[in-house]
Amino acid sequence: MTRELNVLGACPLDCPDTCSWVVTVRDGEAVGLRGNPGQPYTRGALCVKVNRYVEHTKAPDRILYPMRRVGPKGAGRFERITWDEALDEIAERLTAITGEFGGEAIWPYQGTGTLGYIQGETGQAGRRLWNALGASFHDLNICSxxxxxxxxxxxxxxxxxxxxxxxxxxxxxxxxxxxxxxxxxxxxxxxxxxxxxxxxxxxxxxxxxxxxxxxxxxxxxxxxxxxxxxxxxxxxxxxxxxxxxxxxxxxxxxxxxxxxxxxxxxxxxxxxxxxxxxxxxxxxxxxxxxxxxxxxxxxxxxxxxxxxxxxxxxxxxxxxxxxxxxxxxxxxxSTSGHVPIQADTRLDLLPDGPVRSLTMTRLAEGLEDTADPVKCLWVYAANPMGSTSDQNRVRRGLLREDLFTVVMEQFPTDTVDYADIVLPATMQFEHADLHAGYGHMYLMWNEPAVPPPGECLSTTETFRRVARRLGLTDPSLYDSDLEIARQLLSGGHPSLAGITVERLRAEGWVRLSVPDPFVPFTDGFPTASGRLEFPGPGQAYVEPFTARAAGPYKLALITPASHTFLNTIFGNNPELARRAGGPKIAVNEKDAADRGLHDGQRVRVFNDNGELAAELEISDRVAPGVVMTPKGHWPKLSPGGTNANALVDERDADMGRGAVYHDNLVEIAPLPDPAKDEGATAPA
The missing domain is CATH 3.40.228.10 (Dimethylsulfoxide Reductase, domain 2)
Structure with missing residues (x-):
């Protein structure tokens, strides 16, 4: 007899909307997904990307078992191993690294692949373990x-x-x-x-x-x-x-x-x-x-x-x-500034007080440091080979034979190809999580809808097992997902009044306890003066790098979000990749004419950092002096083996060491026509 149920959940992806969704499960298998029609912001609609999420969870390239590298780094050749073998090797390597170089030689490189407070970035998942090991602090500054x-x-x-x-x-x-x-x-x-x-x-x-x-x-x-x-x-x-x-x-x-x-x-x-x-x-x-x-x-x-x-x-x-x-x-x-949830990462677990901070947008620089070297890079919810600045330098860093790299992943991304150990990660249908949108005023609960496939484990369970294998004893390292959720909601802030784990699990979503309509700063601003503080003399405008195209590169590069990919997530989905097409570079008609380029031509977009192979698209959507190529393509699935981040400087913005994805200069030149080359070299 067929048994069907609907399970309330939430989208985990790096998007302000953080949709409330409903998973249809039939006989233990997810068979449908729709936006929750009762949630005031989602109102029954998902995006073109997430509409294919059920299909994505069942993709044939899903990583289902732990793996160990058997080929050279970057080749993507692995053998299946057991969880016990993976944990034994990890424990042995981490123990040796911390013994010789100290805990700061570990860089836990977390990304925004999930924004959950339990499994993801907003809750700094795994930070308790890293503090217990004295690992470097990961400054997750890449986005905002x-x-x-x-x-x-x-x-x-x-x-x-x-x-x-x-x-x-x-x-x-x-x-x-x-x-x-x-x-x-x-x-x-x-x-x-x-x-x-x-x-x-x-x-x-x-x-x-x-x-x-x-x-x-x-x-x-x-x-x-x-x-x-x-x-x-x-x-x-x-x-x-x-x-x-x-x-x-x-x-x-x-x-x-x-x-x-x-x-x-x-x-x-x-x-x-x-x-x-x-x-x-x-x-x-x-x-x-x-x-x-x-x-x-x-x-x-x-x-x-x-x-x-x-x-x-x-x-x-x-x-x-x-x-x-x-x-x-x-x-x-970002409405995240109104969400009064603070993750307890247990700073008291640090063995020797504060540790160094390594900046996410400076991955290449960090991996090149020989004075205080990174010896273990542990990547989770991130794909730095596809998403991080100065891609070619990052690649060289990941090729280091003395770098022990562990990647927790769902799919064989470019970063996975450089791993020593790969650990299979759950997807959103398969674990519990707590979410807050950064584009609305609601908290949402994601209830597990189906069991994980193969031997996939959630982020929290993976770190519990690693802690146990390392012999760590602090009880907080073994808190269950529900215990973590209750801790997150226990701060006592008025905006959390009446919001409990039990209520969230029953209702799926709850609006923060703020007035509706919500008008912020009616009681003053949370500044030192209690007022809105205007910029001072000389603090109101900083000229962009691209304003002075005095060298050989004259075109300002923009790498906006793709309509079909979310960062590099879905870059391997066949239908979404088909809709996106291969890498294209949009160029104004004047700039194309000045360079003798024509629509549909294969070109190389280049600067001192690297180059990108793309199809030229002459377009009035960009002004003269500006070129545009959407982000999200996987390098290894693209001509030339790079994406737009091969062109992006590893430079800092003026504040917070923010990324500069939209502040780089490039040039464009034709690539050889393969058909013509083939005709020229074919035998008579």
Missing amino acids: RAGNTGLRLTNGSPGGMDPETFAQSRLILLWGTNTLTSGHHLWKFIQRARTDGAHVVAIDPIRTRTADQADEHLAIRPGTDAALALALLHVVLDEGAQDEEYLERHTHGWGDFEQEIRKYPPKVAAEITGIPEKDIRALGVRLAHTRPTGIRATMGLQRHRGGGTALRTIAAIPGVTGDWRHPGGGVAY
């Missing part, structure tokens, strides 16, 4: 750190608007964000606002899917966003529309910031940003006289040299206009 830091300087928190209140906005600035690809559930609230007369502006170097649907698109030069923000405020001042009462009662440093604004009239900003002066002035007038104005600014915006400053200055706009007074006014970046 520059922007977070800039927002903290202005607002005291990266938390801002409840995105649902965009339905009440009358002017919406989608600033450096492609909503319809990277968080499409927000669009229904934007559409509701448009029904009531809201005007929607997309500010983006690329004419994205979202820009196509906006009322207006401003094609800004990459990295010049702060200059535009200052110019818009210049017009607000010209119009006499600043909110003097709000400035007096709720802000700090207005006098100095006003002087900064006066340095950037629309004419000056037009030269910097590439946006016509009349368009800057027109938007400035609209901003001056439209309340509430809601600004959606997400992570792509801050991946350049001045990324932190850009968010810091954009966040100042509602301080001048007083938009923080209103539902639908302010800036929305």
Whole structure:
């Protein structure tokens, strides 16, 4: 007799929407997946990527058993071993490494493959074990750190608007964000606002899917966003529309910031940003006289040299206009700043106090350090060979024979190919987790729907077994998933009032205990002054690296999110890869003509870091001087064996050592035509 049930869960992926979903299970097998129609943000819809998640969990290349390397590093040749054999070898190698080099020689390289508080990045899964071993601290700065830091300087928190209140906005600035690809559930609230007369502006170097649907698109030069923000405020001042009462009662440093604004009239900003002066002035007038104005600014915006400053200055706009007074006014970046959950990583387990910090975006540099070498790289929920800057240097680091590399994974990624030991990891249907979206105000529970296939283990269970094999005795290393969840929710913060594990398991999702509509900072800002703090003299704009193309490379490279991949997740899914096609580089017609290039041509995109083989696409979606190729392709599945990160510098943004994926210069040249080459060399 067929037995069917529906299990409530949540999407684990690095997306602001963190959807609530329903898994249909028939006779112990997941057979269907849909968005939870009862959850106010998800409302029954998933994205084009996650719609194939059931298929993805059953893919023939799923890693199901522990493996040991048998070929050279990078070759991807392994033999199956037992869990006991894997744990014995891991324990032996870790014991030897810590004995000779100390615990800091271990780098636990965690990524955002899952954002769960139990299994993933937001809860720093595994950190208790690493602290007990004295391992280096992993500074997970790759995604949003520059922007977070800039927002903290202005607002005291990266938390801002409840995105649902965009339905009440009358002017919406989608600033450096492609909503319809990277968080499409927000669009229904934007559409509701448009029904009531809201005007929607997309500010983006690329004419994205979202820009196509906006009322207006401003094609800004990459990295010049702060200059535009200052110019818009210049017009607000010209119009006499600043909110003097709000400035007096709720802000700090207005006098100095006003002087900064006066340095950037629309004419000056037009030269910097590439946006016509009349368009800057027109938007400035609209901003001056439209309340509430809601600004959606997400992570792509801050991946350049001045990324932190850009968010810091954009966040100042509602301080001048007083938009923080209103539902639908302010800036929305990451609602994670409103989630009062702190993971207990047990810093007291550290054997000798604080340890060194190794920065995620500086992986190549860390692996090259010979004075204080990394001897064990333990990778989980990450694919640094596909996702990290300066790909060729990272590859050289992973090829080190003296580096013991363990990778916990679901699929044979490029990073897996460099592992010494591979451990099979569960997927979201197969383990418990607690989630909070960074684009909404809900907590969600993911209940295991089916047993893990093969010998896959969850992150938490893997680390429990490693701790046991190492003979570690602290009881916190063996806490169950439910115990961890209860600890996470036990902080006593008012926003968690009434939210328990039992309630979450029963209902699937619960809104944080905050007012609805939620208007942040009504009781002051969590800054030292208790007020919004404006940037000081010289702190409102940092010129991007790409602004000075004085050398041989003249084209600014943008590597936005793909519509079919999420970072490199789904890069091996046959249908999604088919829809994405091979790597393409979008080039403006003028730049193509200047280089004698034609549409559909095979080209090499290159700089001093490396090169990418791609198909040229002449497009008016990019302005002259800008080229674009979406991220997410697996290097080993791409022509030439690289993806766009082979072109990205391992450089720091201005704040938080953030990544600079959108602040690199490249050039483009033809690749040989294989058909012509074959014809030239074929025998008569």
